[in-house]
Amino acid sequence: MAESLVDDPRLAGLMVREAWRRARCALGAGPLTWLRLAGAAPDALVALPTPLRAGDPAEAQEIYSGTFTLAGTTAHAEGVSPFALVPSSPLWARELHAFDWLRHLAAAGDALAARNARLLVSEWIGARRFGAGRVPYEPDVASRRLIAWIAHAAFLMEGADPAFARLFLKSLGREARHVKRVSVGEAPAGLPRLRARIALAYAALCLPAGRARARAAAKALAAELDRQIFPDGGHVSRNPEAIPEILADLLPLRQLLLDAGQPVPRALYSAVDRMLPALRFFRHGDGALALFNGAGAAEPRLLAAVLRHDETMGEPISNARHSGxxxxxxxxxxxxxxxxxxxxxxxxxxxxxxxxxxxxxxxxxxxxxxxxxxxxxxxxxxxxxxxxxxxxxxxxxxxxxxxxxxxxxxxxxxxxxxxxxxxxxxxxxxxxxxxxxxxxxxxxxxxxxxxxxxxxxxxxxxxxxxxxxxxxxxxxxxxxxxxxxxxxxxxxxxxxxxxxxxxxxxxxxxxxxxxxxxxxxxxxxxxxxxxxxxxxxxxxxxxxxxxxxxxxxxxxxxxxxxxxxxxx
Missing domain, CATH: 2.70.98.70 (Beta-galactosidase; Chain A, domain 5)
Structure with missing residues (x-):
């Protein structure tokens, strides 16, 4: 039975807030946004993270041939840019514009993969400059893209010609400004809002923003972690799969703070220390995560990479009371x-x-x-x-x-x-x-x-x-x-x-x-x-x-x- 908005005031309120949020986001979509985000381009990256998400070289071969399998759907870009395709679904489009697939090209690690990656990034920048719809500007998509670009910046920049380096650095600056002005305030509650804070912390540490801005970004992230991570290490969504997704971004960020000599907020340390045992709490004997509340097939390599940072290795708790x-x-x-x-x-x-x-x-x-x-x-x-x-x-x-x-x-x-x-x-x-x-x-x-x-x-x-x-x-x-x-x-x-x-x-x-x-x-x-x-x-x-x-x-x-x- 379809629920009536009139019968449930909570739903009506959520609808109004979401419609207003989307309207504000829409104001940030379109060719004029590219101009509004103009600013000084960074000369270089001052720090580079070590990403935990491993790629698959076989997927890199598929991408090189123009095949993009994203969100369970495959699209073929033969002779055209994938950003010019009519997306098969909104979710496929979000995955494409989030650039998480760059990890596969980085895993291939050869000159051909690097050239392909630079070509695709350049095509995306050109498409956005002249308007590419609303999907690339969605808060969570923009935050994920900023994290992915920074995580694989070394791969993209090594051996690149000066023209691409200038274009990429200038676009990184624009992306960081977009996340700061739009994504943080307009991201939906839960993981998208947390990811926006993580993206800004990466940008503040890796772009030449200054120590004060890096401290402010880390402090804001710490406050969001306090709001979203339960005392037992679970996430407010109650989805076990959210835990490794968050840790995959937080652990390299923590190391960046340490390498930069920046203070690591206590809330960030505490969140990591709670989430690692929580991840073990949800693991079965075969290493897979329990399939509750939206969890699917988590990547075994990501779980293994994250758990290598767990130094406690004690028995998980038996009662995750706050997570339920x-x-x-x-x-x-x-x-x-x-x-x-x-x-x-x-x-x-x-x-x-x-x-x-x-x-x-x-x-x-x-x-x-x-x-x-x-x-x-x-x-x-x-x-x-x-x-x-x-x-x-x-x-x-x-x-x-x-x-x-x-x-x-x-x-x-x-x-x-x-x-x-x-x-x-x-x-x-x-x-x-x-x-x-x-x-x-x-x-x-x-x-x-x-x-x-x-x-x-x-x-x-x-x-x-x-x-x-x-x-x-x-x-x-x-x-x-x-x-x-x-x-x-x-x-x-x-x-x-x-x-x-x-x-x-x-x-x-x-x-x-x-x-x-x-x-x-x-x-x-x-x-x-x-x-x-x-x-x-x-x-x-x-x-x-x-x-x-x-x-x-x-x-x-x-x-x-x-x-x-x-x-x-």
């Missing part, structure tokens, strides 16, 4: 669960309705997962990945525990934020000798169905057994509209590498060199599912899910368990 997640780990088994409230509507454009969903891995192999965010981010797949049924948790009447604002205008402006989700999630740990456990309750179904969802999950000390209970309790209100139609389903989405077969007493889940036995008090059904978060395909691998279907008006509690099979 739980971790149970023992004997090579890792279980992660979402026990938090959805992010605020302004931050929830990519968030998922997966409250009380969980995932688990065993001996380096993921067994139960969420479907994860698709690499292509097509609208239909994006929505399918966000619903409650795409998570390993309970659904009622095929409804999500959080509702999505599906109004057409909202989709264009706010990205379909979560609304009317759980207003309260209570959680308590029940760890005892020989057991790691938690119990959590959410009220996301109380308004429509008059029911609360309570989930308890326990992991044995040896990590060989998982026991779960899903219970539907009366919320103290009667919902006549759904009376008699409260069909419930508990879902367990399986990783694509897991093979499931029926055995006496339940199901056997086989993956690589070991297996788990699943049993429940409700007859399990095996149904088709899809795993969106697959890095090799951009999302969309077929897989299976276990479904425990029952009538909530007859059955109120379901027990289930996973038992690791002993070696024969």
């Amino acid at each position: 997640y739980q971790r149970l780990a023992a004997g090579g088994t890792v279980l992660l669960a979402d026990t938090g409230l959805p992010p605020a509507p302004a931050l929830s454009g990519e968030a998922h309705a997966g409250t009380l969903g969980f995932e688990f891995s065993s001996l380096g192999q993921r067994f139960v997962v969420s479907c994860g965010a698709p690499g292509s981010r097509s609208e239909s797949r994006r929505h399918a990945s966000r619903v409650t049924a795409a998570h390993s948790t309970l659904t009622l009447a095929d409804r999500s525990s959080s509702r999505f604002a599906r109004h057409a205008a909202l989709g264009r402006f706010l990205g379909n934020p979560l609304i009317r989700g759980p207003s309260q999630v209570t959680m308590e740990r029940e760890d005892e000798d020989g057991l790691f456990a938690f119990r959590a309750v959410h009220d996301g179904y109380a308004e429509d169905f008059g029911l609360l969802h309570e989930r308890r999950i326990a992991l044995s000390a040896g990590g060989h057994r998982i026991e779960g209970t899903d219970r539907l309790a009366e919320a103290g209100r009667r919902c006549v509209a759904f009376e008699g139609r409260r069909r419930a389903a508990v879902r367990f989405h399986l990783h694509p590498s897991v093979v499931v077969e029926a055995v006496e007493g339940g199901l056997r889940l086989q993956a690589r060199n070991h297996a788990w036995l699943f049993a429940a008090t409700v007859e399990p059904e095996v149904e088709d599912s899809i795993f969106f978060a697959d890095g090799s395909t951009g999302g969309g691998r077929r897989t299976s899910q276990i479904v425990l279907g029952f009538d909530a008006d007859i059955v109120d509690t379901v027990f289930w368990s996973f038992q690791r099979e002993l070696p024969r």
